[in-house]
Amino acid sequence: MSRIGKLPIALPEKVQLTVSDDHIVTVKGPKGELKQKIDPSIKVTVNGNHIEVGRENDEVRAKHGLYRSLISNMVHGVSEGFKIVQELVGVGYKAEAQNNLLELSLGYSHNIFIQMPAEVKVSTVNERGKPPTIILESIDKQLIGQVAAKIRSLRKPEPYKGKGIRFQNEVVRKKAGKSAVQK
Numbered sequence: 001m002s003r004i005g006k007l008p009i010a011l012p013e014k015v016q017l018t019v020s021d022d023h024i025v026t027v028k029g030p031k032g033e034l035k036q037k038i039d040p041s042i043k044v045t046v047n048g049n050h051i052e053v054g055r056e057n058d059e060v061r062a063k064h065g066l067y068r069s070l071i072s073n074m075v076h077g078v079s080e081g082f083k084i085v086q087e088l089v090g091v092g093y094k095a096e097a098q099n100n101l102l103e104l105s106l107g108y109s110h111n112i113f114i115q116m117p118a119e120v121k122v123s124t125v126n127e128r129g130k131p132p133t134i135i136l137e138s139i140d141k142q143l144i145g146q147v148a149a150k151i152r153s154l155r156k157p158e159p160y161k162g163k164g165i166r167f168q169n170e171v172v173r174k175k176a177g178k179s180a181v182q183k
Helices: 058-079 141-153
Strands: 016-019 024-029 032-037 042-047 050-055 082-089 094-098 101-105 112-115 121-125 133-138 164-167
Touching (some): 016 042, 032 058, 058 141, 133 141
Antiparallel strands (some): 024 032, 121 133
């Protein structure tokens, strides 16, 4: 058995899970609804207030833990949601959000505009003396992670001064610069 796959998933009171005949798991909760197609050999059962994920044979052994994690993330997303905070470290770096449009000023010759998916809410915080922050919120963990990675790829933290877009509490290892040559 998969170590991850055999763990039960706690099902909160306000969350409902259904599995259709065409192997689509639907999770509904106070924050929204998510759907995921699963392999026909994976069996999802609801026992009281927890969910169990099993498999019919060892051919889908590698997918057992994967589908358990995906269903667990769906349950967490519709009940509590996910939040990612990114900081812009660098002189003159700015971020502004209007509706679902994020405008970034990252030291390039032009500003960068990113249209967020409808499922992701974006907001920015600009406090004096602190680096600007971007706050992403969503019920879909895969989507919010992909959006955060796309934003970070626009200006990755560089190893000499640490300037760039980083996740909150991320530690950037800095390299020593050139040392003076002694004669």
